[in-house]
Amino acid sequence: MTGRLPVVVLLSVLSCAGLPMCLADPQPATTGPQILEEFQRQQRARTTSIAEHERQVIMFSIGAALLLALLSTASVGIAVGVFGKPLFLLHMILAAVTVTLAVVHVIVGVVWFFPF
Numbered sequence: 747m748t749g750r751l752p753v754v755v756l757l758s759v760l761s762c763a764g765l766p767m768c769l770a771d772p773q774p775a776t777t778g779p780q781i782l783e784e785f786q787r788q789q790r791a792r793t794t795s796i797a798e799h800e801r802q803v804i805m806f807s808i809g810a811a812l813l814l815a816l817l818s819t820a821s822v823g824i825a826v827g828v829f830g831k832p833l834f835l836l837h838m839i840l841a842a843v844t845v846t847l848a849v850v851h852v853i854v855g856v857v858w859f860f861p862f
Contacts, residue, residue, distance in 0.1 A: 801858050808854065812847040819844045 796804075819840040825831040 796858075805851070805855060805858070808847060808851045812844065812851055815840060815844040815847055 819837065822833050822837040822840055826833050826837050
């Protein structure tokens, strides 16, 4: 098996020799301000506007998932603390999901609805 390894390495290196080389243009096609204008034009073309109603639906969905995760975390926490059930790992996972959803909910709310 060790005799084949140098052959495989050599063949892989030689196979790369047949690949075409990428050459840069000797002169740039545009100048600095033209590049910035083109970049801004592409950014405007890419951006899509989310309607206010869609934003509210998305925030409501995140909030509903957050409320469900919060109630689940509290239920499992009560089961662990009061009744001594061995569900501590599940409680910690649900707590992490709840915190993550809360942070996402706050960030999306501030970005979309806070008047800058």
